[in-house]
Amino acid sequence: SKLAEGTRVAMADVAALEAEIDRLHAYCERHGLNSRGVSDIVGREFALPVDAEHKATVLQVTTAAQPHMRAFHLAWLGFFSTFFSTFAPAPLMPYIKPALGISKREAAVAGMASVGSTIFFRLIMGLVADTIGARRGMAACLLVTTLPILGMMYVQDATGFIVCRGLIGISLASFVACQAWVSVMFSKPIVGLANATAGGWGNLGGGITNLAMPFVFLAVRDSFAPGDDDAAWRLCFWLPALLHFGTGLATLTGRDLPDGNVDELELSGAKQKSRSDVVLKVGFSNLNGWLLCVLYGMSFGVELTVTNEAAAALYTATILGNEPRETRHSAAPGPAQAATYFFEYHGLSVKLAGALASCFGLMNLFARSLGGIASDWLGKRFGMPGRIWSLWISQALEGVFCCLLGLTTSGMALEEIPASNTAGRCVLLLSVFSIFVQMAEGGTYAIVPQVSRSALGVVSGIVGAGGNLGSVVTTAAFFASSDARTDDSFIKMGLAIVASSCLCALLYWPDEGGALLGPRALGRFNPQLVLPPEGYGGADVIDLSGFAKGAPATARSTVLSTVKLSESVSTASEYESSADAENGDGSKESAVAPAATQPCKLCSAELRSVLSSDAVEQALKGLALSPAELRHEDALDALRLESPGLSTDELRRRAMSAGGATDRSALELV
DSSP states (O other): OHHHHHHHHHHHHHHHHHHHHHHHHHHHHHTTOOTTOOBOTTSOBOSSOBOTTSOBSSOOTTOOOTTHHHHHHHHHHHHHHHHHHHHSSGGGHHHHHHHHTOOHHHHHHHHHHHHHTHHHHHHHHHHHHHHTOHHHHHHHHHHHTHHHHHHGGGOOSHHHHHHHHHHHHGGGGHHHHHHHHHHTTBOHHHHHHHHHHHHHHHHHHHHHHHHHHHHHHHHHHHHTOTTOHHHHHHHTTHHHHHHHHHHHHHHTTSOSBTTBOHHHHHHHTSBOOOOHHHHHHHHHTBHHHHHHHHHHHTTHHHHHHHHHHHHHHHHHHHHGGGSOHHHHHHHSOSOOOHHHIIIIIHOOOHHHHHHHHHHHHHGGGTHHHHHHHHHHHHHHHHOHHHHHHHHHHHHHHHHHHHHHHHHHHHTSOGGGSGGGTOHHHHHHHHHHHHHHHHHHHHHHHHHGGGTOGGGHHHHHHHHHHHHHHHHHHHIIIIIOSTTOOHHHHHHHHHHHHHHHHGGGGGOEETTTEESSOOTTTTTTOOSBOSOOOTTOOOTTOBOGGGGSSSSOTTOOOOOOOOOOHHHHHHHHHHHHHHHHSBOTTSOBOOTTOOGGGSOOGGGOHHHHTTSOHHHHHHHHHTTOOOTTTOOHHHHHHHHHHHOTTOOHHHHHHHHHHTTTOOSGGGGOOO
């Protein structure tokens, strides 16, 4: 009939228009524009495009807009500050050691305290992130550890120095807050890139402090303490202290979650109150989390070992610079990595050796992000197995290049190495080794958010603690002996890294499988040994549907639905046609007749052949409008005017959320 044909044409036109609009939105969203005007539950419009959970779908580092990019920049800057302060004393050791009478053994203990003290506190930070929010955990970590940084200015002996370094090192727990905070702000397809970039830029603090603190010392001594080295190195600690204090206060300006802060959301009923007993049991009972803990120890732990010892090595190289070469290796204080390696083995100057060694840490500028990008790319195509293979390959290559670095000079006598002209090759191998170290780190934390949503913070803490513990273990296992050759130690550590990478084969998700196993390959086995209570959500789970009623008119929460607006529009068209159709006596029925007297044409077999029965029912129940009100163009315009920022899909979802309603107020489009 003409009615059916007209309805089909109208539906086709609407579908084509919807597809065109959706393509335009997709283009805008790829370029970081919130073209749909989506807002949080209290009406604050997001600067970036978001998914159904209001997590950002793009990473736009050129802006610091609330809430997503503000959280991203504060997260990495907070971690950067703590990395900077933790390793700030190391490049000043040539001046600190004689002033405080620190022995070689005490210097080594201080270095281990700086990275070992945070292991327990990373676990605590994970619990804090899950219960009160990563933002406040980050701020507290920065502000509290400002005190021992200032205390470094007043230490008088080795004991005070070791204690201060250990207390400052606690601030490295900020890494867990950094990763947990970023994880709740960005959607699954890009969380790997976001986490990796934030972690990598934060890790830059180690390389920057080795480069910057010697220049800061010279500037302070020339400007404020001429000729007084002891006063100058003490005054240098004002810089990391101010960095901690300023960043800590700035962190408080961020937002815990895209829709608000934890306490506000819990009070409003939009967020379930977190239970510490649940997150601890769930987080500590996940086998994947413990496997990633070991894997991270052989990537981030290796980086910490090289970074910390490279800084300490600068001291060794400085002190030994005027000694005969044949006495330098035996005089080295225990572990000696990159800087000492180039100084003692290749005969480079102290400054050049330090500059080349800093390349290892500076790779964080981009290399960790590469790990996140690779994980996200493979994850989109192959799911979780793709992410696992990305980590496995990166970590295995990390170990291979660590071995190659050591093998370059391993068979040579120490006195032959400077004349072998292998320094350039070793610099290249060290750089590639560093790239795969950072990629493995990024790949690890691309997987962490997928381990347990109910205990994201605790799992992040476990894995992060594994990184610091890995540093202690690798230092003790491969570099503790005073007569160990550095190149041979690199070979041993590389073999251990390759072996540990095989643990990736044990990572397994029941619904997605693992690197070598398919979904449900292990039957009912679940690596999550203790399941969360039924209905328990994660720290980032927000019930947006609770704000479908009573929210401000500008709020645009995303609510899931299945109704097609095009079908509702065609239904409205039928209403219009029926309202204006002639009655049997030749008169026309009033288009404004009361709903109770309006004939329902939706029951006609002809129209039901065009529309699904579900669409018929939802058009009545979901839209909750009478036939007289639901006129074709006017009704559609009214819906769009009430919610101009909503997409067609979101209008459909909103209609569905009011299923069964009989009045317009129940459908309130917010």
